[in-house]
Amino acid sequence: MTSIWVGPRGTIRNYPGFSPAVDAEAIRKAIKGIGTDEKALISILTERSNAQRQLIVQEYQAKYEQELKDDLKGDLSGHFEHVMVALVTAPALFDAKQLKKSMKGTGTDEDALIEILTTRTSRQMKEITQAYYTVYKKSLGDDISSETSGDFRKALLTLADGRRDESLKVDEHLAKKDAQILYNAGENKWGTDEDKFTEVLCLRSFPQLRITFDEYKNISQKDIEDSIKGELSGHFEDLLLAIVHCTRNTPAFLATRLHQALKGAGTDEFTLNRIMVSRSETDLLDIRHEFKKQYGYSLHSAIQSDTSGDYRDVLLKICGGDD
Numbered sequence: 030m031t032s033i034w035v036g037p038r039g040t041i042r043n044y045p046g047f048s049p050a051v052d053a054e055a056i057r058k059a060i061k062g063i064g065t066d067e068k069a070l071i072s073i074l075t076e077r078s079n080a081q082r083q084l085i086v087q088e089y090q091a092k093y094e095q096e097l098k099d100d101l102k103g104d105l106s107g108h109f110e111h112v113m114v115a116l117v118t119a120p121a122l123f124d125a126k127q128l129k130k131s132m133k134g135t136g137t138d139e140d141a142l143i144e145i146l147t148t149r150t151s152r153q154m155k156e157i158t159q160a161y162y163t164v165y166k167k168s169l170g171d172d173i174s175s176e177t178s179g180d181f182r183k184a185l186l187t188l189a190d191g192r193r194d195e196s197l198k199v200d201e202h203l204a205k206k207d208a209q210i211l212y213n214a215g216e217n218k219w220g221t222d223e224d225k226f227t228e229v230l231c232l233r234s235f236p237q238l239r240i241t242f243d244e245y246k247n248i249s250q251k252d253i254e255d256s257i258k259g260e261l262s263g264h265f266e267d268l269l270l271a272i273v274h275c276t277r278n279t280p281a282f283l284a285t286r287l288h289q290a291l292k293g294a295g296t297d298e299f300t301l302n303r304i305m306v307s308r309s310e311t312d313l314l315d316i317r318h319e320f321k322k323q324y325g326y327s328l329h330s331a332i333q334s335d336t337s338g339d340y341r342d343v344l345l346k347i348c349g350g351d352d
Contacts, residue, residue, distance in 0.1 A: 032080065033150065033152045033153055033156070034079065034120040034121075034153065034310060034311070035078070035080075035310045035311065036310065036311035036312055038280075038311065038312040038313070038314040038315045039308070039309055039310035039311050039312065039313055039314065040309055040310075040313045040314060040317075040347060040348060040349030040350075041075065041076075041077075041078055041079075041309045041310050041313075041347065041349075042078060042310075043077075043078045043080070043081060044076050044077045044078070044081060047077065047081050047084075049081070049084040049085045049087070049088040050088055050092075052073050052077065052081075052085045052088075053085050053088040053089040053092055053093075053097075054092075055069060055073060056069075056070060056073055056074075056085065056089065056097065057089070057092075057093060057100075059073075060100050060101070060104050065104050065105070067105075067109075067339045067342075068342075070101075070113065071113075071339065071342055071343045071346060072346075073085075074113060074116045074117065074343075075116070075343060075346035075347055076346075078310060079116075079119065079120055079310060082116060082117050083117075083119055085097065085117070086098075086117055097117055098114050098117055098118070101113050101114050101117065102114060107340070108298045108302070108336075108340045109338070109339045109340040109343065111298065111302055112302045112305070112306065112340065112343050112344065113343065115302055115303075115306040116306060116343075119160075120153075120156075120307065121153070121156035121157045121159070121160040122160045122164065123303075123306065123307060124145055124149065124153070124157045124160070124307065125157050125158075125160040125161040125164060125165075125169070126164070127141065127145060127303050127307075128141075128142065128145055128157070128161065128169060128172075129161070129164075129165060129172070130299070131145070132172050132173070132176040137176045137177065138299070139177075139181075139264045139267065140267070140286075140300075141299065141300065141303070142173075142177075142185060143264070143267055143268050143271045144271070144283075144286055144300070144303075144304075145303075146185060146188040146189060147188065147268070147271045147272050147275050147282075148275055148279055148282070148283065150191075150193075150195060151191040151192060151193045151194075151195050152191070152195070153191075154188070154189060154190070154191030155191045157169070158170075158189060158191065169189050170186055170189055170190070173185050173186055173189055174186065177264070179265065180223040180224075180227065180261075180265040181263065181264040181265040181268060183223075183224070183227055184227045184230075184231055184265060184268050184269070185268070187227055187228075187231040187232065188231050192231075192232055193231065193232055193233070193234065194232060194233055194234040194237065195234060196234055197234070197236055198236075199234075199236050199237050199239075199240050200237065201240065203233075203237065203241075204237065204240040204241040204243075204244045205244050207229045207233065207241045207244075208241050208242075208244035208245040208247070208248055209248060210225050210229060211225065211226065211229055211241075211245055211253070211256070212245065212248050212249050213225075214226060215256050215257075215259075215260040215261075216249050216251065216256050216259075216260070217249075221260045221261065223261065223265065226257070226261070226269055229241065230269055230272045230273070231272070235275070235276045235279075238272075238273075238276040239276055239277070242273070242276070242277075253273055254270060254273055257269050257270055257273065258270070278319065279312070280312050280315035280316040280318070280319045281319040281322075281323065283304055283308060283312075283316045283319075284316050284317075284319035284320040284323055284324075284328070285323065286300060286304060287300070287301065287304055287305075287316065287320060287328060287331075288320065288323070288324055288331070290304070291331045291332070291335045292331075296335050296336060301332075301336075301344070304316070305344055305347045305348065306347065309347050313347070313348070313349065314349070316328070317329070317348065317349070317352050318352065320352075321352045327351050327352040328348055328352070329345060329348050329350065329351035329352065330351065332344045332345055332348060333345065
């Protein structure tokens with residue numbers, strides 16, 4: 030049974046000859062010795078898959094009656110601590126926590142909500158909503174409802190529901206019909222019928238949407254992106270554009286997000302950590318490829334020049350090679 034969190038284009042794979050007992054002991058030594066051995070921690074945690082790290086977590090708990098994440102939190106600090114704790118967190122729980130952080134406190138990080146909800150599969154969303162409820166005793170939908178509004182809220186709730194079709198079969202007839210619906214809901218109408226955009230863009234599979242967008246161009250002589258920009262606004266517009274971007278090329282969408290996180294004055298570690306950790310076993314190789322293609326330099330070199338110390342070391346290990 031392959032995990033829904035693992036894909037063929039990750040930078041991190043299962044470690045051969047893996048022993049949770051040996052690793053748990055080595056980690057304990059690295060944390061509890063005189064001074065922390067960050068190098069040892071980094072090399073163990075970045076060279077094991079998440080499934081293997083979960084076994085280390087169990088072993089650690091059984092042996093030392095301590096949560097590994099608590100020991101890491103007690104011993105490390107700052108962005109380095111955040112990324113190390115992320116590595117020992119199960120993927121659905123990690124996403125649940127990221128969603129919670131995006132909505133906590135004053136102001137909502139809409140871009141983070143959009144990024145997570147548009148790039149996870151329906152099956153992943155179901156696990157995330159379960160993890161969310163388990164940890165926060167509140168449904169993800171309730172929190173989204175209280176933190177967002179209008180068409181943006183409706184679309185987020187549809188995505189959080191994990192109802193996007195995942196089949197790879199495409200239906201030409203449906204594509205023509207949906208393209209016409211989108212055209213009638215926007216370009217061909219005085220005012221816009223936002224619900225129609227939400228229905229088509231949040232429920233159809235990505236392969237299906239690709240042919241729908243081709244049909245749309247035939248009917249309207251316009252790219253769907255241009256129509257969305259012309260007809261819609263605000264976070265709802267951002268969300269639908271993100272869906273179109275992901276439909277066309279999810280790794281390219283995430284490469285753009287990483288570039289935004291790494292360029293300019295400060296580094297956006299919240300985004301950087303999330304994408305690096307959550308895509309390390311699915312498609313980080315493709316994201317690296319798209320990054321180089323779009324910006325002319327490698328993700329590796331961007332991390333190298335924008336971060337420092339142990340934090341940089343762990344990110345570079347997750348990144349894998351230079352392109």
